[in-house]
Amino acid sequence: MARMRKAPLAIFVTLLSLTMVGEGMITVTLLWTSARMGQSPLFIGVVLCIMNIVPFLAQLLFPPMRRAVEQHPLRMIIGPRIAGAVATIWVGMAGGSSDLGTLIAVAAGLTCISFISQQCIETLMGQLTVAGMLDAGTSARLSQTALQCGVFVGNALAGILIARSGTGLVFFGIAASFASSLLLLFSAASIRMDEEAPEKSGVPLAEKPAQRHGADRPLWLLLTGMAFLAIQLSGFNFFVPLIFESRPGMSAADYGFVSAAAGVGALLATFVRFSEREYLGHAACFAVVLGDALLIRSVEMLPSIGLAFAIGFGFNLSRIRIRQGIFERLTTRQESALWGARVTLAFRGVNAGAPLLFGLLLMVGAPVAQSGGFAAIGVLSMGMAVPICLFFSKRARRHG
DSSP states (O other), rough: OOOOOEEEEHHHHHHHHHHHHHHHHHHHHHHHHHHTOOOOOHHHHHHHHHHHHHHHHHHHHHHHHHHHHOHHHHHHHHHHHHHHHHHHHHHHTTOOOHHHHHHHHHHHHHHHHHHHHHHHHHHHHHHHHHHTOOHHHHHHHHIIIIIIIHHHHHHHHHHHHHHHHHSSSHHHHHHHHHGGHHHHHHHHHTOOOTTTOOOOTTOOGGGGGGGGGGGGGGHHHHHHHHHHHHHHHHHHHHHHHHHHHHHHTTTTTHHHHHHHHHHHHHHHHTOOOTTTTTTTHHHHHHHHHHHHHTTTOSHHHHHHHHHHHHHHHHHHHHHHHHHHHHHOOOOOOHHHHHHHHHHHHHHHHHHHHHHHHHHHOOOOOSOOOGHHHHHIIIIIIIIIHHHHHHHHHHHHHHOO
């Protein structure tokens, strides 16, 4: 199988990032609106839980959707997002939603669409790796470029739009982001995307020997690491908007700039090649721990932007490392779909439960602006859990 050309591939990933911008805009709009309406952290945690549990349950209860993602990942990115674009245009034409219940319902539906898209991207990149069109490292970097940069840019854009014109214009931005998925059809044709590409070994699936049970152990360890990364991301999306909203003189635009800095850091992380430099993974985790601990104490914009940059850079570098490890162990299209689904389920499942837990903890703890909860998340997830998962997955692979 011929390798992909760089220029068309870059265009394809850029378009993937563009269509994922809407996801970040959804979360920020809901969080900021809820905080402005005086809702408690527990209420916001429940809302985020509902948003993420809907697509989580949909994945478990509807096997045809899983099969469609495996067989036609590109179509499953485009179709639901066009439907979402139509819905958000309707909400935008109504001037946005001042009714929190309607906003929650819309956000839950759009999050379900984003869930499907994330799983499709994970599956698609895994299948391209299996087909020999991309190496594991490139697939990992590109998939995280599309997912993380789109989300962080969406966070920043939503904050700026809310500060300037309220929530109404944000919905048109989400619609434009979702509708841009149509351009993927032309980009996919330019790189000769083949959804029926053979596995890299050239052996039909039925003739492949079953993997040893122990061979999956590193994959499960890496999946556990991905779940802890979801805790870190949930902490950023939950705590940071509330911290900035509670500070006198801070606006949604200020939060938008901080989130944009995290997006720039995430983007630059995609240019780092790991090779055998394992220390980079641990350094990335340390950068996130440091950023989490200091961001909640920083009251000036410039230091906050620098810390957010470190968080975005370290987080995406860690996630790329984990995804590369997973891609390296995939051998068939079916495995790509299976582990793409597991990664998405783990990530969304944690994103559903973590905000609810954060809200409960804050109800009995210190005020958000003074809480050490965000710092504790960094220490426990990025300082301890993720490095442990990386270490033992490496050992399991050597001795497997």
